Amino acid sequence: MAERITQPSSNAKPSPCGWSRMGRTVVSVWLIIHLTAVLVPPFSLQSTSPISPSPVADSLMRALRPYIDLLFLNHGYAFFAPDPGPSHLLRAKMEFDDGRQPLVLMFPDLKREQPRLLYHRHFMLSEQLHSQFVPPEPPEAIARQPAALESWQHGRLMYDLKWKSFENHLRSTYGASQVTLTRIEHRMIDVYEVEELHRRLDDRETYFNLSENAPGEELP
Amino acid sequence: MNSIVQATKHWYADLIAGWNRFWFTAAEPQTLALIRILGGAMILYTHVVWSLNLMAFLGPESWIPRAASIELHEGTYAWSHLWLFDAPAVLWTQHIVALVIFAMLTIGLFSRTSSVLACLLTISYCHRLEGALFGLDQVNAMLALYLMIGPCGACYSVDRWLAKRRAGGQLADPAPAVSTNVAIRLMQLHLCVIYLFGGIRKMRGNMWWDGSAVWYAISNLEYQSLDMLWLVHYPWLIALLSHITVAWEASYCFLVWPKQTRPIVLCLAVCVHGGIALFLGMMTFGTAMIIANLSFVSPRTVDAIVKRLTYSNSRAATPTAKSQSGRRSRPQPAD
Numbered sequence: 221m222a223e224r225i226t227q228p229s230s231n232a233k234p235s236p237c238g239w240s241r242m243g244r245t246v247v248s249v250w251l252i253i254h255l256t257a258v259l260v261p262p263f264s265l266q267s268t269s270p271i272s273p274s275p276v277a278d279s280l281m282r283a284l285r286p287y288i289d290l291l292f293l294n295h296g297y298a299f300f301a302p303d304p305g306p307s308h309l310l311r312a313k314m315e316f317d318d319g320r321q322p323l324v325l326m327f328p329d330l331k332r333e334q335p336r337l338l339y340h341r342h343f344m345l346s347e348q349l350h351s352q353f354v355p356p357e358p359p360e361a362i363a364r365q366p367a368a369l370e371s372w373q374h375g376r377l378m379y380d381l382k383w384k385s386f387e388n389h390l391r392s393t394y395g396a397s398q399v400t401l402t403r404i405e406h407r408m409i410d411v412y413e414v415e416e417l418h419r420r421l422d423d424r425e426t427y428f429n430l431s432e433n434a435p436g437e438e439l440p
Numbered sequence: 441m442n443s444i445v446q447a448t449k450h451w452y453a454d455l456i457a458g459w460n461r462f463w464f465t466a467a468e469p470q471t472l473a474l475i476r477i478l479g480g481a482m483i484l485y486t487h488v489v490w491s492l493n494l495m496a497f498l499g500p501e502s503w504i505p506r507a508a509s510i511e512l513h514e515g516t517y518a519w520s521h522l523w524l525f526d527a528p529a530v531l532w533t534q535h536i537v538a539l540v541i542f543a544m545l546t547i548g549l550f551s552r553t554s555s556v557l558a559c560l561l562t563i564s565y566c567h568r569l570e571g572a573l574f575g576l577d578q579v580n581a582m583l584a585l586y587l588m589i590g591p592c593g594a595c596y597s598v599d600r601w602l603a604k605r606r607a608g609g610q611l612a613d614p615a616p617a618v619s620t621n622v623a624i625r626l627m628q629l630h631l632c633v634i635y636l637f638g639g640i641r642k643m644r645g646n647m648w649w650d651g652s653a654v655w656y657a658i659s660n661l662e663y664q665s666l667d668m669l670w671l672v673h674y675p676w677l678i679a680l681l682s683h684i685t686v687a688w689e690a691s692y693c694f695l696v697w698p699k700q701t702r703p704i705v706l707c708l709a710v711c712v713h714g715g716i717a718l719f720l721g722m723m724t725f726g727t728a729m730i731i732a733n734l735s736f737v738s739p740r741t742v743d744a745i746v747k748r749l750t751y752s753n754s755r756a757a758t759p760t761a762k763s764q765s766g767r768r769s770r771p772q773p774a775d
Contacts, residue, residue: 247464295578337723338493
């Protein structure tokens with residue numbers, strides 16, 4: 221790969237660029253595989269409907285999965301898409317056995333987490349925990365679909381795993397005896413609310429506690 | 441029938457010739473070297489920031505501990521050397537080594553080796569830190585992957601400076617290399633895929649069509665780094681910015697190749713990513729995307745800019761240069 225034009229390969233039929241036909245063929249095959257591996261994950265995301273993924277995208281994804289995973293290429297590139305959405309935060313209430321007052325922290329918190337990149341890491345932790353939410357009971361619609369049920373079980377297992385990891389981390393970091401986590405949605409504010417109602421972005425009414433029982437369900 | 445066979449043969453020969461021209465033409469190293477410096481610095485900074493709270497992200501009691509991270513990747517082919525240990529002393533030792541390797545990549549010291557190690561480390565950290573990642577990490581990994589392919593330390597590097605010193609100050613310009621071209625082409629095409637699917641995904645949303653998407657992005661308190669709410673009085677401008685963003689993103693992969701439209705597309709890239717960097721609190725991600733867009737700037741343009749910058753710096757720094765600058769400096773030829 222790194223041969224320079226001034227050091228042609230020793231294989232037969234060197235081209236003007238200094239690479240043999242065999243060298244160019246091998247590299248060309250790899251280039252096609254690599255570019256397909258770059259293209260397939262976002263294509264697979266785009267071509268997945270609520271019912272099923274495109275068989276073409278699914279087959280390509282299965283075939284290239286080892287290569288895609290090894291090189292960290294499994295991305296959808298859907299930045300602020302399909303639409304910008306609300307933010308999701310995490311409130312942690314820590315209680316202590318040693319008589320200390322309970323401590324309530326929000327994640328992310330720009331005052332506590334600096335520089336901005338460190339804040340963004342905490343923001344992603346709470347956002348991605350929310351995006352992985354799976355209700356504790358399977359929806360009735362999938363109760364008789366083994367594949368969907370299996371997918372729900374796996375999703376719930378992964379969500380629980382993250383949730384418990386977060387609790388353990390906070391328990392050990394703050395020396396708490398009990399940690400209570402709450403997912404919070406900070407809804408978007410439209411133009412009318414800002415222009416006519418003069419609502420601030422951090423208005424209390426724009427924050428909602430999310431239920432752990434059903435997706436999108438809000439707590440009072 | 442014979443003419444159809446002939447036409448097919450010609451078409452095939454043209455196709456192969458075009459493919460070879462696109463991929464297997466030697467390219468000068470200046471663009472790749474500049475991306476090495478800026479991309480390497482971004483990767484280094486990203487990992488320096490992990491150091492500020494290393495145990496909270498990688499330690500035994502981290503947000504997502506080692507065992508959970510392994511379990512989250514079960515059934516995939518992801519890998520990470522950070523799945524092998526989580527003792528604080530070992531973590532810190534390997535992290536300092538990683539920072540040294542990223543610094544070596546940035547300054548171009550033992551570039552071939554440091555670029556391979558930097559790529560492996562970047563991907564390995566990404567796999568371990570799943571759950572706290574975002575677009576920045578995807579771009580960092582992309583840059584690291586392609587920097588490893590070409591001779592990214594062929595110029596603007598300590599390697600080059602050392603080679604020149606060994607040669608007694610007389611060293612020919614670095615030779616153009618096919619692998620440089622392959623690395624740059626892959627970077628360009630990868631960027632095209634990112635923008636194409638980013639654009640297509642946005643086209644499936646309603647807010648990008650009704651022109652309100654930019655409003656909801658700038659009014660998101662958790663992202664906001666500069667208050668842009670004054671735009672509420674200019675709904676026409678908000679809608680225009682939303683439409684331009686989607687149109688630019690979806691058409692990037694077509695319009696970035698012709699020389700006539702390339703400057704416009706790249707200027708818009710700087711505006712969009714500059715906006716994300718300044719107003720949406722993602723200085724690192726916005727800057728990383730601008731660095732990746734440098735792959736579309738020709739090596740000669742990069743060389744001319746770097747020479748002009750270094751010449752004006754040396755004039756300002758050294759009294760000798762200052763005294764010589766009595767006469768007007770001649771600008772370097774631009775692309």
